[in-house]
Amino acid sequence: ACGNSASQTEQPSTEDTSVESKADTNSAENSTDMENTDNQDVQDHKVLVAYFSATGTTKGVAEHIANGLNADIYEIVPEDPYTDADLNYNDNNSRTTIEMNDPNARPAISGSVENMEQYDIIFVGYPIWWGEAPRIVSTFMESYDFSGKTIVPFCTSGGSGMGSSAANLEQLTTGAQWLSGEHLSGSDSQDEVMEWVNGLGLNFEE
Numbered sequence: 001a002c003g004n005s006a007s008q009t010e011q012p013s014t015e016d017t018s019v020e021s022k023a024d025t026n027s028a029e030n031s032t033d034m035e036n037t038d039n040q041d042v043q044d045h046k047v048l049v050a051y052f053s054a055t056g057t058t059k060g061v062a063e064h065i066a067n068g069l070n071a072d073i074y075e076i077v078p079e080d081p082y083t084d085a086d087l088n089y090n091d092n093n094s095r096t097t098i099e100m101n102d103p104n105a106r107p108a109i110s111g112s113v114e115n116m117e118q119y120d121i122i123f124v125g126y127p128i129w130w131g132e133a134p135r136i137v138s139t140f141m142e143s144y145d146f147s148g149k150t151i152v153p154f155c156t157s158g159g160s161g162m163g164s165s166a167a168n169l170e171q172l173t174t175g176a177q178w179l180s181g182e183h184l185s186g187s188d189s190q191d192e193v194m195e196w197v198n199g200l201g202l203n204f205e206e
C-alpha cells in the first residue's frame with residue numbers, strides 16, 4: 001500500500017518529542033497576508049493546529065498553517081515514541097504494522113490540549129500510514145469533545161491521497177463539522193499552504 005513512500009531516508013527524529021503544545025503565539029499584530037478580512041462577520045474563530053508527525057514532514061506543514069494563522073499549535077506526542085524499527089513498514093511484526101492492522105489500537109498520548117473548549121476550528125494533521133491516519137490520531141479524536149467545532153483534516157504521505165482516512169476519523173467524533181481535507185506536501189511553501197487555508201472560507205480570529 002505504501003511502496004511509493006520515499007521518505008524513509010530523511011530520518012525520523014523520534015527522540016525529538018518536545019511538546020510545543022500551545023505555543024501561545026496569539027498576539028494583536030498579524031503581519032501575515034490574511035485574505036479573509038473581507039469576510040469577517042459576526043464572529044471570528046479561534047484556531048488550534050493539532051498534528052502527529054513521526055518524521056517531521058507533517059510537522060512542517062502544521063507549522064506553516066499555525067504561523068500563517070497566528071494560531072496555537074499542539075503536537076500529538078506518543079507516550080511511547082516511535083523508533084525507526086517501529087516505523088518499518090516492510091516488517092510485518094513492526095509496531096506500526098501491528099497497530100495499523102488493528103482498527104481498535106489506541107496508542108497512548110503524552111500530555112493533552114489545555115482548554116480545548118476555547119477552540120472553534122481544529123486542524124488535524126497526520127502522515128498516511130497504510131492508507132489511514134495513524135491510530136494515535138484516533139486516540140486524539142476520542143480524547144476530546146469536538147461537538148460544535150469545525151475540524152479540518154490534512155495529511156502528508158509518500159504519494160497516497162487522504163483516501164478514507166478522514167472519514168474514518170470522523171466516525172470517532174460526534175457533533176463536529178468536518179470539512180473535506182487536503183493532502184499537502186512537505187515541500188509546499190507557507191504561501192502554498194495558506195492558499196488552501198484561505199480558500200476554506202472560514203473566519204479566523206486575528
Ligand SMILES: Cc1cc2nc3c(=O)[nH]c(=O)nc-3n(C[C@H](O)[C@H](O)[C@H](O)COP(=O)(O)O)c2cc1C
Binds near residue numbers: 005007055096129
Ligand atoms: C508505517 C508507515 C506507513 C506508511 N504508509 C504509507 C502509505 O500507505 N501511503 C503513502 O503514500 N505513504 C505512506 N507512508 C509514508 C508517510 O506517509 C510519509 O512519509 C509522511 O509524509 C510522513 O510524515 P511525518 O514525517 O509527518 O511522519 C508510510 C510511512 C510509515 C512510517
